[in-house]
Amino acid sequence: MSEGISQPDRPQEMQGADHGAHADLFSKFDPLIQQREQLLAAGIEDPFSLVMEKVISPTRAICNGRDTILLGTYNYMGMTFDPDVIDAGVNALRDFGTGTTGSRVLNGTYQGHRDCEDALKEFYGMDHAMVFSTGYQANLGIISTIAGKGDYVVLDIDSHASIWDGCAMGKAEIVPFKHNDIEAMEKRLKRIPEGAGKLVVLEGVYSMLGDVAPLKEMVRVAKENGAMVLVDEAHSMGFIGENGRGVAEEQGVMDDVDFVIGTFSKSVGTVGGFCVSNHPKFEIMRLVCRPYVFTASLPPSVMATAATSIRKLMHGSNKRAHLWENSRTLHGGLKALGFALGTDTPQSAIIAVIMPDLERGAMMWEALLTEGLYVNLARPPATPANMTLLRCSLCAEHSEEEVQTILGMFERAGKAVGII
Known part of the structure; x- marks a missing residue:
């Protein structure tokens, strides 16, 4: 012990530590560990440790040695095996090597990063675009940088973890409101002190239930109350909107949204995140946004695949139409079989099938995997209202025949487990 610190002045916790009474920092996870052990003891395969031994196409893979239809990958537009996208990545890998080994503000900006940002500006018709290493970092970085101490973030209670974490990191006052409730959002905005900085954060499609936000009304209310809007x-x-720009485009409010956040790990088919904006001061974000400044930039091969994919998505109207057809067919078929679904009508490429509880949800997940179908098992606290969900993510590359096969698999598994 260093001189000048007498024993009685030390914190109680430190005094206890001298006698071997160490707190286990993992003890907070004991309920979850126990829950997982109970599922495994019941003979159910771990739903969160599935290994794909070989990926054959955007819609099929070998899982546990078996040909499996993929219905839980977020590969909405099926771009992961597009020949042009793959060729662009291979060429960049050969020409620029495997990585940048640096941050965007130092040595980590290659021509491909600028080209990808140009592709995003073309796609969204906006003045500024900024690429992050992941979609999570895009939300974390933008929200924490523009909304700091003394500012207010008004957000939907069902917002993604990256949005909540961005609020916490920026130390802004967090004001949540009931999911998709315009009136509740307006009440919260009106209570914020006059002159305070206000940011409203919304999502176009909410990932758990696949439901769409009433952005038209929400953006109007936000603007009437002097708030900036991030979607x-x-x-x-x-796949949503005439040009695939999302719900803001479909509902006619693109020009009123200050920031659009997105990811490359869904429809674009690779990895990374971004923010596009028309704000005249936006470029300063490159110097003040910590999750952008203090992390390595994406490899040039990833940038080349993303830029190529984004430009192809500009001409993806036929793919979008087929994906909507798949969504309507699967939603209608599951409803007819008697499954409880997250939305009354198909609103996106996500269809959530509500399970009675976690144990039967895990049993149903395993029964589907045995049938040759992979879906996501989603559980609390990630899900709203403590629901257990089987989340289906459709792809534009799923054929009509595959969708019918999927419905047959759900029927057999649902009857076997006693869900329907």
Whole structure:
């Protein structure tokens, strides 16, 4: 012990530590560990440790040695195996190597990063675009940088974890409101002190239930109350809206949205995140946004695949139409079989099938995997209202025959487990 610190002045916790009474920092996870062990003890395969031994196409893979239809990958537009996208990545890998080994503000900006940002500006028709290493970092960085101490962030209670984490990191006052409730949002905005900085954060499509936000009304209310608006279009980019720009485009409010956040890991088919904006001061974000400044930039091969994919999505109207057809067919078929679904009508490429509880949800997940179908098992606290969901993500590359096969698999598994 260093001189000048007498024993009685030390914190109680430190005094206890001398006698071997160490707190286990992992003890907070014990309920979850126990829940997982109970599922595995019941003979159910771990739903969160599935290994794909070989990926054959955007819609099929070998899982546990078996040909499996993929219905839980967010590969909405099926771009992961597009020949032009793959060729662009291979060429960039050969020409620029495997990585940048640096941050965007130092040595990590290659020609491909600028080209990808240009592709985003073309796609969205906006003045500024900024690429992040992941979609999570895009929300974390933009929200925490523009909304700091003394500012207010008004957000939907069902917002993605990256949005909540961005609020926490920026130390702004967080004001949540009931999911998709315009009136509740307006009440919260009106209570914020006059003159305070205000940011409203919304999502176009919410990833758990696949439901769409009433952006037209919400953006109007936000603007009437002097707030800036950020919309996360991660799950709508590529297939919602006339040009695939998302729910803001479809509902006619693109010009009123200050920031659009998105990801490359869904419709674009690779990895990374971005923010586009028309704000005249936006470029300063490159110097003040910590999750952008203090992390390595994406490899040139990833940038080349993203830019090529984004430009192809500009001409993806036929793919979008087929994806909507798939969504309507699967939603209608599951409803007819008697499954409880997250939305009354198909609103996106996500269809959530509500399970009675986690145990039967895991049993149903395993029964579907045995049938040769992979879906996501989603559980609390990630899900709203403590629901257990089987989340289906359709792809534009799923054929009509595959969708019918999927319905047959759901029927057999649902009857076997006693869900229907």
